Structures are given as structure tokens and as C-alpha cells.
Amino acid sequence: MVRFLKLYEKIGIFILIILGGVFLAFATPNFFKADTIFSIITQGTYGGIVAFGMVLAITSGGFDLSVDAVVALTSVMLAVTIPGLGVPSAIIVSILISCLVGFLNGVLITKFGVNPLITTLSMATIIRGVAFLITQGRQIPISQSGFMNIGTGKLWLIPYPIIIMAVLFIIFYLLLYQTSLGRYISAVGSNEGAAFISGLNVTFIKIMVYVLVAFTASIVGIIRTSQALIGIPSMAPGFTLTVLTITILGGTSLSGGKGNLIGAVFAGIFISMIYYGLNLLGVEYFYQMLAIGLVLIFALFIDGLRIRYLEVAKVKGIKV
Amino acid sequence: MDNDRNRRLKHRAGLIWGNFGLPFIFILVLVFFAIQSPMFVSWRNLLSTFGFSSYIAIAAIGMTFIIMTGNFDISIGSMLALVAVLGSSFIPAIGGVLGVLSTIVLATLLGLVNGLFVTKLRIPAFITTLGMLFIFRALAYIYTNNFPVYIQDKFWLYIGNGKLFGVLPLPIVITAVCYIAAYLVLRRSPLGRYIVATGTNPRAAELSGINVDNVKMLAFALGGFFVGIAAVINSANMGAANPGLLGQNYEFQVITAVVLGGTLLGGGNGSLGGSLVAAMIITFLGNGMGILQVGSYWQLVATGLVMIIAVALNKLKFYLLGQGEL
Numbered sequence: 320m321v322r323f324l325k326l327y328e329k330i331g332i333f334i335l336i337i338l339g340g341v342f343l344a345f346a347t348p349n350f351f352k353a354d355t356i357f358s359i360i361t362q363g364t365y366g367g368i369v370a371f372g373m374v375l376a377i378t379s380g381g382f383d384l385s386v387d388a389v390v391a392l393t394s395v396m397l398a399v400t401i402p403g404l405g406v407p408s409a410i411i412v413s414i415l416i417s418c419l420v421g422f423l424n425g426v427l428i429t430k431f432g433v434n435p436l437i438t439t440l441s442m443a444t445i446i447r448g449v450a451f452l453i454t455q456g457r458q459i460p461i462s463q464s465g466f467m468n469i470g471t472g473k474l475w476l477i478p479y480p481i482i483i484m485a486v487l488f489i490i491f492y493l494l495l496y497q498t499s500l501g502r503y504i505s506a507v508g509s510n511e512g513a514a515f516i517s518g519l520n521v522t523f524i525k526i527m528v529y530v531l532v533a534f535t536a537s538i539v540g541i542i543r544t545s546q547a548l549i550g551i552p553s554m555a556p557g558f559t560l561t562v563l564t565i566t567i568l569g570g571t572s573l574s575g576g577k578g579n580l581i582g583a584v585f586a587g588i589f590i591s592m593i594y595y596g597l598n599l600l601g602v603e604y605f606y607q608m609l610a611i612g613l614v615l616i617f618a619l620f621i622d623g624l625r626i627r628y629l630e631v632a633k634v635k636g637i638k639v
Numbered sequence: 640m641d642n643d644r645n646r647r648l649k650h651r652a653g654l655i656w657g658n659f660g661l662p663f664i665f666i667l668v669l670v671f672f673a674i675q676s677p678m679f680v681s682w683r684n685l686l687s688t689f690g691f692s693s694y695i696a697i698a699a700i701g702m703t704f705i706i707m708t709g710n711f712d713i714s715i716g717s718m719l720a721l722v723a724v725l726g727s728s729f730i731p732a733i734g735g736v737l738g739v740l741s742t743i744v745l746a747t748l749l750g751l752v753n754g755l756f757v758t759k760l761r762i763p764a765f766i767t768t769l770g771m772l773f774i775f776r777a778l779a780y781i782y783t784n785n786f787p788v789y790i791q792d793k794f795w796l797y798i799g800n801g802k803l804f805g806v807l808p809l810p811i812v813i814t815a816v817c818y819i820a821a822y823l824v825l826r827r828s829p830l831g832r833y834i835v836a837t838g839t840n841p842r843a844a845e846l847s848g849i850n851v852d853n854v855k856m857l858a859f860a861l862g863g864f865f866v867g868i869a870a871v872i873n874s875a876n877m878g879a880a881n882p883g884l885l886g887q888n889y890e891f892q893v894i895t896a897v898v899l900g901g902t903l904l905g906g907g908n909g910s911l912g913g914s915l916v917a918a919m920i921i922t923f924l925g926n927g928m929g930i931l932q933v934g935s936y937w938q939l940v941a942t943g944l945v946m947i948i949a950v951a952l953n954k955l956k957f958y959l960l961g962q963g964e965l
């Protein structure tokens with residue numbers, strides 16, 4: 320069992336993707352076209368990008384349930400500020416405001432000691448409410464069509480969202496595995512007390528993590544708003560669940576201290592394949608809800624087994 | 640000496656806050672809305688709002704148990720919707736009484752499933768129940784194809800809308816009975832002591848021979864049980880079980896009530912009375928904001944703020960009592 324779990328940890332997500340690919344290849348006539356494959360990967364980037372942030376959060380021993388609301392807030396902020404500020408400044412302003420939300424999350428969690436679940440859940444409600452208040456519940460169209468390029472443009476054949484994800488992946492990869500901040504994040508997640516005693520500024524590290532999560536969420540908000548060209552206060556309902564599913568399916572353990580960014584990329588693509596397949600079947604959206612929920616439970620099941628068996632193996636002194 | 644006096648003063652402040660803080664806030668809320676609107680203080684509105692508070696208050700009992708044992712259940716809103724559509728759809732086949740019973744039994748089973756995942760697989764409760772939140776809601780949609788199930792059964796409707804002696808809304812009576820029973824279980828039975836022990840120090844509880852996993856699982860099952868009762872009352876109030884509308888934001892309101900009521904997140908001792916008063920505060924806040932025609936978006940912001948304030952107040956209380964840091 321331990322061997323199986325170690326093997327799954329390494330290649331499980333690839334097997335899932337291959338199985339999904341085989342299924343879709345039979346189910347759809349034009350699956351093996353560049354367009355189809357790129358569109359599946361592009362859909363996968365949304366969850367994947369925010370999963371980078373979530374990987375950091377879970378590695379540090381926390382999590383963030385406010386990402387869907389941050390996506391919506393970014394969308395609304397863009398729609399409101401673009402007419403006055405122009406596209407580049409509007410993007411910077413909305414990213415900064417999202418980071419501020421992340422900062423507030425971090426401060427509430429570290430300085431006031433409020434549980435991350437309660438903090439981010441309350442923050443999600445508040446931010447969603449603010450997004451609705453800003454637009455008075457309406458959707459605001461964006462007239463700058465040049466803005467559309469970010470979400471729909473292509474460099475040669477590759478859509479921009481995929482390039483954005485690749486760039487962010489490199490940044491987060493370097494951050495997590497090559498910088499001291501990355502090691503500190505893992506240290507805080509493995510054993511917060513020990514990290515504190517060895518002189519790490521746990522408060523700063525945790526606040527940083529929540530800022531980064533909000534940052535990734537706001538990038539996804541920009542991409543999706545640019546595709547829709549509308550500021551939508553109700554954007555991305557249930558997105559948080561997708562992101563958490565991707566993160567855990569990608570092999571980031573809920574016990575903290577151990578993040579897996581590459582897994583997150585491929586888990587994002589796998590989830591996107593499921594969406595694509597369900598769309599082909601023409602079922603209604605609540606089947607997607609069900610599917611994501613079931614995949615999450617499956618991923619949790621594997622993670623639970625892993626925690627359990629590796630614990631037993633450690634007690635028995637088996638090397639893994 | 641001075642330090643000692645300081646500590647005792649703090650302790651006394653903590654006790655006063657712990658015992659009288661919530662009722663004081665409740666009266667404050669009532670007085671505030673009474674000044675703002677005469678409609679609010681009419682007997683009719685007050686009595687019916689007390690009735691509606693059962694919706695949050697009853698589920699808050701189960702949530703108090705769950706939080707006391709160190710867990711959460713954020714799937715209860717979807718659970719409420721799912722068992723309400725299932726139970727009410729059984730009415731034509733098995734009748735109203737059995738329909739109500741089956742609703743409660745189903746909810747208990749769903750709670751037990753959550754408990755199994757959390758205890759046997761050691762998956763953190765928030766994420767298990769987050770997954771279940773989506774699965775239950777999706778199943779409710781799929782089962783009904785997104786059509787509401789209209790309830791015509793007299794017994795079912797009576798539970799939510801009936802009046803004892805022609806004045807007292809039945810939900811108030813049910814809430815009172817539930818709270819008395821829960822109080823007896825928590826303070827007068829071994830099970831209650833197991834729950835407190837598990838929440839305060841799981842390791843010590845396990846070493847003294849308590850099966851901690853079973854206690855936690857039982858707390859989840861009880862959580863489901865009370866959600867089942869609330870499901871019957873709520874769908875009876877609405878006259879229909881709507882898979883999309885029932886139980887929206889429910890987990891949020893109920894957890895807020897429990898936290899505001901003084902149960903410490905992360906486990907430990909809790910307060911059923913506190914949960915009850917807090918549930919009424921939240922319901923009356925909602926009712927008052929509705930009467931004053933506060934927009935629903937502001938209400939969304941307000942619910943989030945109340946939750947964070949509740950947690951902060953709770954921390955303050957335990958700090959004053961010398962049981963925690965600020």
C-alpha cells in the first residue's frame with residue numbers, strides 16, 4: 320500500500336489525464352486538434368493559476384476560501400476603473416486592491432488569531448457584498464476592446480493565458496523551491512512553533528502567503544474579465560472549491576509543509592477535461608458541481624490514506 | 640500585588656461579559672430597531688421572528704456539539720436543502736408523519752457520513768464538508784431537476800406554521816424542547832462529559848478510555864439530526880422545498896451564532912444558551928434590516944462583519960478570563 324501511494328504521488332495525476340484523454344478521444348471527433356487541446360488547457364489555467372497561490376497557503380498550514388470573491392472584485396474594479404485610468408493603470412489598481420484583501424486576511428489570521436476558515440469565509444461574504452455594492456448589482460460592460468487581447472490573444476499559436484500561467488509557474492516555482500521565503504513557508508507549515516522558535520517572522524510569512532493567493536486570484540479575474548469584456552459581481556461562484564480540488568488532487572498535502580506546483584498545473588488540466596467532457600454530454604451545470612465535489616472527495620481520500628499509511632510506516636520504521 | 644488585582648479585575652470583567660454580554664447585545668438590537676421602526680415592535684412581528692429564529696437556533700445545537708469537539712460542518716445548508724426535497728417528495732408514498740421522520744433520519748445519516756470521513760480518514764472537517772456542500776446541493780438539483788417540491792401535507796405544514804393554544808408558534812415550542820433535551824444530554828449525561836472532554840483535550844480523553852472518534856462522529860450525526868428538524872420547519876414555512884433556495888448561507892449564519900454564543904473555535908467547552916441567544920440576535924438583525932429596507936448587498940457585508948466581530952469578542956472574553964492570549 321505504501322509503495323502504491325508513493326507511486327501514485329509521482330504519476331497518479333498523469334494516469335488520470337491519460338485516462339481522461341483516451342475517453343475524450345473516443346467521445347469527440349475532433350479532440351486531437353490544436354484548437355481543442357489549447358482551449359482545454361486554457362480553461363485549465365484559471366484554476367491552475369490560483370492553485371499556485373493555494374499551494375503556498377496550504378503549504379504554510381492555512382488556506383483561503385475567499386478567492387472566488389476576489390476574482391469577482393477584480394472584475395468589478397476593472398470595469399469601474401478602465402474608463403478613467405486606462406487599461407494598464409486599471410490592472411495595477413485592481414491587483415493592488417486584491418492584494419490589500421489578502422493582506423487583511425493575513426492580518427486577521429495572524430495578528431488577531433482568527434481561524435483561517437472563519438476569516439476567509441467572512442472575507443468572501445464581505446468582498447462579494449462590496450462587489451455587488453460597487454456595481455449596484457448590475458453587470459458593467461467594458462468598451463475598451465483592446466483589453467480583450469489579454470484573455471483571448473495568441474502568441475503564434477499559444478493563447479496568452481497559457482503563457483501567463485507558464486510565467487507565473489516559473490515565478491512561484493523559484494519562490495517555493497529556490498528562495499529562503501519558500502523554505503520558510505514550508506517550515507511554518509511543517510511546524511509553526513519550531514519555525515517561530517528558530518527566529519522566523521511567522522506573521523510576515525503568513526501575511527505574504529495570503530497576499531500572494533489574492534494576487535493569483537486577481538490575475539485570473541483579469542483574464543476572465545478580459546474574455547467577457549464585462550465586470551461581473553457574481554463572477555466565479557464555487558470557484559474556491561475548484562481551486563482547492565486542483566491543489567489537493569495535484570498532491571499538495573493538507574497536513575502542510577509539502578507543496579506540489581507541477582501537480583497543480585496538471586490537476587488544473589484534468590479538471591478542465593472533466594468540464595469539457597460534461598459540456599459535450601450537454602448536462603446541466605449542477606452535474607459539474609457534483610463531479611468536482613466527487614473528485615475532491617476522491618483526492619481527499621487518497622491524501623487521507625497517504626497520511627495514515629505513511630504515519631504507520633514511520634512508526635514501524637519502514638523507509639519510504 | 641497590583642498585577643494580581645489587575646488580573647482579578649480582568650477575570651471579573653470576563654465573567655460579566657460571558658454571562659450578561661449576549662443578552663445585553665440582544666436588548667440593544669431590539670431597542671435600536673424599536674426606535675427606528677414601530678413596525679418592528681408589533682407583537683405579530685416579534686412573535687413570528689422568534690418563530691423564525693428556530694431555523695438558526697435548532698441547527699446551532701448540533702453545530703455547538705460539532706465545534707465543541709473541534710470540528711466544523713459547513714455542508715449543513717446544502718444538507719438542509721437535500722433532505723427537505725427528498726423527505727417532502729416521499730409524502731405521496733408514505734404520508735406526512737413518516738415523511739418528516741425520514742427527513743430527520745436522512746439528515747442524521749448524512750451527518751454521520753461527514754463524521755466518518757473526518758474521523759476515519761483524518762481529513763480536516765472544513766474541506767470534507769466543503770466538498771459535501773457541493774455534492775449535497777448538486778444532488779438536490781439533480782433529484783428535483785431544479786423544480787421545487789410543493790408541500791400540501793397537513794402534518795408537515797403544521798410543524799412549521801401551527802400554533803399551540805392558538806398563539807404560540809409551534810417552532811418556538813420545538814426549539815425549547817430541543818434545547819432542554821440537548822442541555823440534559825450535555826450537562827447530565829456521560830455523553831455530554833465525553834463531548835466536553837474530547838473538545839478540551841482529545842489526547843487526555845483518549846487516554847482515559849473515551850473513544851474520541853466515536854464521540855466526534857456522534858457529534859456530526861447529532862448535527863445532521865438537528866438540521867433535519869430545521870429542514871422540516873423551514874420548508875413548511877416556505878410551503879415548498881426548493882433545491883436552490885433552501886439553506887443558502889445557512890452554515891454561515893449557524894456558525895456565526897455558535898461562535899457569537901461563546902463556543903471557542905477549535906474545541907473546548909461551549910454554551911448552548913449562548914448559541915440560542917446569538918441565534919435570536921442574528922435573526923432579529925436580519926428581520927430589522929429587512930424592515931428598514933437595507934439592501935441585500937449591505938446585508939451580505941453585515942453578515943461577514945458580524946462573524947468576524949463575534950470571533951474577536953470571543954477571543955476577548957477568553958483573554959479576560961485568563962484562558963488565552965489576545
